[in-house]
Amino acid sequence: MILRKPIALEDDASNRSWHNSSWSRAPLRWQLAIVTALMVAAAVGIMTIVAYWTVSTSLNRSVDSQLESVARSMLSRSVDPAFNKRIETEIESFKAYNPDTNILYFPPGASRGIGDNIPLVNEGEVIRGEIPISFRNQGDQRVLALNNEVGATVVLAQDLGPTYALVSSLGMVLLIIAGLGTLMAIAAGMVVSTTGLRPVSRLQRAVEHVTETDSLEPIEVVGRDELAQLTRSFNDMLESLEASRRRQTELVADAGHELKTPLTSLRTNIELLMIVSNSPTATISNEDRRDLEKDVIAQIEELSTLIGDLVDLAREDSRVQNAEFVDLGDTMSNALDRVRRRRPDVKFDFVRTDWYLFGDSFALGRAVVNLMDNAAKWSPPNGVVRLNMQPISDSEIHISVADSGPGIPAADRAKVFERFFRSVQARSMPGSGLGLSIVKKVVERHHGTIEVLDSDDGGTLMQITLPGSASEAIIRAQHPEEKLATEH
Incomplete structure (x- = not known):
């Protein structure tokens, strides 16, 4: 399995602006579904990579362990002096039991090997007894060189084609599982977002109802989670708005009632003064005129005081x-x-x-x-x-x-x-x-x-x-x- 480095997006202002505007305009349900799917997909991807690496490493170690076991078994018989006399027979017997493995045997002190043609790279150090064992890859083969205490060396080259095919099949299966897991994550994200945001949708409909009908009826609270607390807070806000509206209505009604009396008296007195002033036949004593003028001034002062008190009361209600x-x-x-x-x-x-x-x-x-x-x-x-x-x-x-x-x-x-x-x-x-x-x-x-x-x-x-x-x-x-x- 080959992992490719993801292509980095340019972090310029236009990309950020596009991302922010597109993401912010997306419905919250889709945002939650996408975030959930990405998180699950990332988890599935990490688990797939770890599983692939673990199995691949285990298979490679199993191949190395099997090669070393076979090589040691072969060298254990080389201690017998008669082994070198029947070496070709031993090699043929070995290949009969291990058809996918090539073998090259170096008797103690020999510079040329007996057996298959295996290109040597760093196996000379093992043949000379400088190091006891070496491993390397050569194409689709795993090459092992092992030296024993008497100076004999065996070089084995096992074909890794079946192992690579098994690892590739495993990688494909894991990739399919990761894809299915991602699709299931998207579906699960949609289900979770739809279920989780149902109270939010209900709250949204309630807000729209308040906007359209100007009604401040509370919303039914279901459960005790954070969304239920949000609903309670919204109901508290509606209650405060209702109380504020009620106070405003009472203030307007009371103010209208209180303003009506002095305005009525003021209008009556002014009309009487206008009648006396404009009618040549209507007469009124100077004392009565002065009393009417004093009443008019007193009523104007009463209105001014009342209006000032109403302004002061409205200022206190505003809590500024x-x-x-x-x-x-x-x-x-x-x-x-x-x-x-x-x-x-x-x-x-x-x-x-x-x-x-x-x-x-x-x-x-x-x-x-x-x-x-x-x-x-x-x-x-x-x-x-x-x-x-x-x-x-x-x-x-x-x-x-x-x-x-x-x-x-x-x-x-x-x-x-x-x-x-x-x-x-x-x-x-x-x-x-x-x-x-x-x-x-x-x-x-x-x-x-x-x-x-x-x-x-x-x-x-x-x-x-x-x-x-x-x-x-x-x-x-x-x-x-x-x-x-x-x-x-």
Whole structure:
């Protein structure tokens, strides 16, 4: 069997581009089948080569062993002095039993051999007694030369034609087996790929169904293998998409409902003002006109606040955050300054301490502003809103905002963070019902919690728990990339 070195493909850019594009466009089923077939074919090929080499080597060794055994048997009789006298008879007897083997015998000390004409190449070293034995190939013959202790030498040449024919037949059989094994490997690869990719096909059909029908129904999970885990992950994604869609639908519905009331009132007041302005017979007192104008301005402000809250809520739902190093004390001080300018009629007490964390400074400031605005709204005239920062451990802090208002009923405390929820007492007050919902989302995004408690004087206490540290160095060490961003 002759093995030829495979022709190497040129590793140029065009070949790589063709291979990558053709392979990547092939169906995954075919890719798996081809890879499986190549691996099995390589294994079958290696096993075929090893089997051929092993059998061929064993046959050659068997021939050498048989030749050496025959030669030693012949030389064992040469010790008898009478052997050399009947050498021709012995040779004829040998050839009668070994018709496919030529023999040339050299008596001790002789320079010419007796027997068949066998060309000598390196057998002279054996004849002279320099080496005891030698083997070589000559055409289709295996030539052996063996010398014994008395100086006699026998040279044997055995025809290897039958052996070569047997080896060739063996190689052909192994080649046929390798071919059949490759075909079976391709068939097995197709079966394995088809069976193994059946869940993937089912997942693909489900994705196409979602694309075509916009339906987010989960897929049936079969088994516990990796494909089943992939299906579960896909179902989790569908569930998240369904929840996101549901939140968007609820937000649009609630926003439309909340926008409808101020828009209706605004439209009514504007139409009334237009009627009074355009009709010479319609009259209205200056006081009523001023009241209508104040209502219009208040409704416009209410719409602006509601739209701003909706934008803030959509921003929190998107989970986009500008992560940065935050000095929480500075953030709360800045928020307090903004609220004081808007509510000069309310007194604010702020107990500050050093606290640092990694998060969204703007969102945290907006959350604190919402809490203080809410507390100021419910505080009585000349009331006091108390803002306090109190570390409860090395890694957590309480931020509390307390007022002296009527407080929140226990039955409503679990609902105050829902979108657009307004208690019976709050419905007569301005507001959209989104402020506390935004606060909760900001706090949860910073891995904190918020709860509603009673203040010391019977009002409401909003208490936030946030992670962080009183040491600036610790927070900066935990987020070295923020330090680099600051330096650059």
